[in-house]
Amino acid sequence: MNAHEWRNLLEGAWPWLRILVILVLAWASLWMIRRVLRVLKTHIISRTDEYRDSRRIETLMNVFRYTANIVIVGVAIMAILGTVGISIAPILATAGVAGIAIGFGAQSLVKDFFTGLFLLIEGQVSEGDNIEAAGKSGYVERVTLRHIRIRDYDGSVHFIPNSMITVVTNRSRDYAFAVVDLNVPRKEDLNRVFRQMEEVVRDMRADPAIGSLILDDVDMGGVEKVEDAAVGLRCRIKVLPAKQWRVRREFLRRMKSAMDTVEEVQSAA
Missing domain, CATH: 2.30.30.60 (SH3 type barrels.)
Known part of the structure; x- marks a missing residue:
């Protein structure tokens, strides 16, 4: 083959070579971004002690990776179209006009994106x-x-x-309170009931199955309301986040058993 034929061959293959280069660069960019985000996530998580922060970082990294994928793929598609001779100027102009038209009808979608971004960045x-x-x-x-x-x-x-x-x-930040409202007959000795509630919480803290969920002794609120036949008592127990319901149910179960025991003793006497 002479030089002219080689030149024609290269000119015919050049667009395909450019497309191949664009695809390789796009793949390399995606791989590099994933690698950088993975290293960055590992580095940031290793410097924080809170599991909550690690979850937030994981979520943010997923969003950044998804956004980067869309941007790189979009740029690669436009570059390929330009290589094969399709002008992207009319496409961009049409997309701009369509974007304006869609924007008026998709304001809530834009608000979704901005609200979601601030929810993630602020760690809400x-x-x-x-x-x-x-x-x-x-x-x-x-x-x-x-x-x-x-x-x-x-x-x-x-x-x-x-x-x-x-x-x-x-309800998953730092700690929570298991708030308990308890109605007892008006004839009950309230001081005895308060002591009984404190004893129940001490027993729960000593129980290996549930004691690790409780962070402090019971905070006795006292008398919340007085009715014709009953008195409402309130207390709260400081617990791990999102564990207040389990602790509250267990407290009520044990409190009921303790009150039944007292009634049986009083009946026997």
């Missing part, structure tokens, strides 16, 4: 938290820039758009 909610938002409560299974997916106590899954979230009640 992370995967694994127990929250209440937009009138729904449950365990957070997934956090994205578009929505939050939570599963409630009976197993129902709720998808909450981020734009609907104005207040987040997070």
